[in-house]
Amino acid sequence: MRSRNGNSPFVFTSIALICSLSYSADNYYIGYRLTTKNAQPIEESLTISKAMQPCSREILSVLSLNNPSSESLSSLLNHERTRFLEYASSEEIRLQSNEKISPEHIKSLQTLTLPMRCYAVEFNGDLVTISLLK
């Protein structure tokens, strides 16, 4: 049956693509912590764990990364850590900051934490799509 609206096929294709993305992608829990001392990074940790149970299918935001050499998720995120941090931190971060000021010196210590959240990760040729799930 043909639709009167010419845009309907495009809309259905988009919905099908989003549904297939949320169904076929693997779910991973990803967390990140960065500690800086006097405005210099001193410690960084990225934690990736495959989800044992499927997460929610509601997508909050999407990041697309190029993966020409077909790297694993952990090695890709190690290379693209700044982009991932920029993407994920726009949703939610926790920050703890302490400064000590004395006549002799100033010492500052800050810790930024991306809470463990569930992401749908889909490898599609040279492209990896990482979607933050609700």
Next chain:
Amino acid sequence: MRISTVIALLLSVSALHAEFFSSDASEQKVKCVYSGTDGQCVEPILKSENELVITVTGLGVAPSVTSSPAQAYALAKRAAMVDGYRLIAERIKGVQVEGQDSIKNMMLQQSSTKTSVEALVRGAKINNTTFKEGLCEVEMEIALSYSRVLH
């Protein structure tokens, strides 16, 4: 016929005036926190009908030993982002300040000040990044509104 046209014209003109003045009034609803010393506007107050945008610039430095300029840039940018988030948290939530002075025989022996902030930040974004001579500056902004807070 002509009288009704004139009345309609007058009503439309008065409605336009009312809309013009009401838009002026809504712009003036953004109030400020005034400092006690000079009466200058220190910080605008978030009102239910306005959105408050806070912009900060975070600074970060690359470690002295890095394997490449690209790594130095990436690390400095991450540090600058952390500093930017700290500034946002300090502006929105405030800073806890603790001071300690030690005095012996009426003379100051030791003085130290500690500041701390702990916050959860949602919805901040990076506007601009500059990197020059090992120093990275990240301009960040966060928009505050009642709808976001309640969401």
